[in-house]
Amino acid sequence: MTNARTHALAMDAADPLRPFRNEFLIPKHGDREQTYFVGNSLGLQPRGARAQVLEVLDKWANEAVEGHFNGQTAWMTYHALVREPLARLVGAQPGEVVAMNTLTVNLHLMLASFYRPTPQRPAILIEAGAFPSDRHAVESQLRLHGLGPATDLVEVEPDEADGTISMAAIERAIAEQGPRLALVLWPGIQYRTGQAFDLAEIARLAHAQGAIAGFDLAHAVGNLPLALHDADADFAVWCHYKYVNAGPGAVAGCFVHERHGQAGLPRMAGWWGHEAATRFRMAPEFVPAAGAEGWQLSNPPILALAPLRASLDQFDRAGGMTALRAKSEKLTGFLDALIRERLSGTLQVITPAEPARRGAQLSLRVAGGRERGRELFEYLQQTGILGDWREPDVIRISPAPLYNRFGDVLRFVEEVEHWRGV
Numbered sequence: 001m002t003n004a005r006t007h008a009l010a011m012d013a014a015d016p017l018r019p020f021r022n023e024f025l026i027p028k029h030g031d032r033e034q035t036y037f038v039g040n041s042l043g044l045q046p047r048g049a050r051a052q053v054l055e056v057l058d059k060w061a062n063e064a065v066e067g068h069f070n071g072q073t074a075w076m077t078y079h080a081l082v083r084e085p086l087a088r089l090v091g092a093q094p095g096e097v098v099a100m101n102t103l104t105v106n107l108h109l110m111l112a113s114f115y116r117p118t119p120q121r122p123a124i125l126i127e128a129g130a131f132p133s134d135r136h137a138v139e140s141q142l143r144l145h146g147l148g149p150a151t152d153l154v155e156v157e158p159d160e161a162d163g164t165i166s167m168a169a170i171e172r173a174i175a176e177q178g179p180r181l182a183l184v185l186w187p188g189i190q191y192r193t194g195q196a197f198d199l200a201e202i203a204r205l206a207h208a209q210g211a212i213a214g215f216d217l218a219h220a221v222g223n224l225p226l227a228l229h230d231a232d233a234d235f236a237v238w239c240h241y242k243y244v245n246a247g248p249g250a251v252a253g254c255f256v257h258e259r260h261g262q263a264g265l266p267r268m269a270g271w272w273g274h275e276a277a278t279r280f281r282m283a284p285e286f287v288p289a290a291g292a293e294g295w296q297l298s299n300p301p302i303l304a305l306a307p308l309r310a311s312l313d314q315f316d317r318a319g320g321m322t323a324l325r326a327k328s329e330k331l332t333g334f335l336d337a338l339i340r341e342r343l344s345g346t347l348q349v350i351t352p353a354e355p356a357r358r359g360a361q362l363s364l365r366v367a368g369g370r371e372r373g374r375e376l377f378e379y380l381q382q383t384g385i386l387g388d389w390r391e392p393d394v395i396r397i398s399p400a401p402l403y404n405r406f407g408d409v410l411r412f413v414e415e416v417e418h419w420r421g422v
């Protein structure tokens, strides 16, 4: 790609999503904008978020307790305002999703309902090197049942050269556990390597052994097209502050397949999960609302939920995940091609090369080890290019199709070349 600059300019000029960049507040580095590749950690602020938060503050100021009941954005039903756009984002039926709590809390709520070990079927299967919070959640759930990781937690080790995991290894691990397997908890995208997985296939393999299939979609939601209902996931959890741009600690998401939504599954219950029609009778018996909403505990933090409305509206206006993914594949493909062509002695892409096995993020191992890696990372920061660092020697770069340009990708590559030259 000798004419990378021409190519980048042409791609940006022809990009149908180009106007969306102006809907984001991009931090400054000196007098220019940062080149921000950290949407996998905290997405940028959509300009529309402030209006949504102010709307809540104003409603509170002007209506106080009446704000629960008045108008289109009454707080009593505020969570339902995001139900349909959220269902579109993850490929679910509206009744299968709810915005509530935070990711790890939702994971515990789901494990409380779906991890029901018996002496014959105690095991949970996850990926080795899982995000610590997921590992803590799973281990603590095992301990709540008097079990432990030594005997009942199966961690599937990477079997591919760059630390990724083949489908064959997952299939083997599931088959080995067989009837001992209670639950598979798998990431949509592994946070460290950026590897994406075939969720429908993993659900199929888990179900074939009589196990539950649950997914952590922290790095997949807003990044990959998802079809949770059709993939036959039993449950899924995710956060909204990464690719969904709903702000630090944003209210998270949860999916419960419709076949479980009516089944009266045991759960950790709270009054907001009680069926809405009779909630305010304040009776002692818990009657769960149908669907994922039946797992709500508390009346939601409305101020924290407000930015999500602005974010989900952007995904809809952008044409949904199909449109975003079309750009994302090109954008990340451009980054991948330039690194392989121009930086091969400096950066090694450890994320799988096949587009179907990755999302926006590329995980880049820096040649020369940790010290060289930190040098490069800090150099990039000083020039206003933000990626993030994963010990011991990996820089993660995630071009987000809503606000990153092909020109941003080129700038990254040119700055690495410059650093290498000095």
Ligand SMILES: *Cc1c(COP(=O)(O)O)cnc(C)c1O
Pocket (backbone or CB within 6 Å): 102, 103, 104, 105, 131, 133, 134, 187, 191, 216, 218, 219, 239
């Ligand atoms: C980001 C992330 C989390 C964060 O958990 P919170 O409860 O939102 O703090 C958990 N698990 C995975 C896999 C993540 O990527």
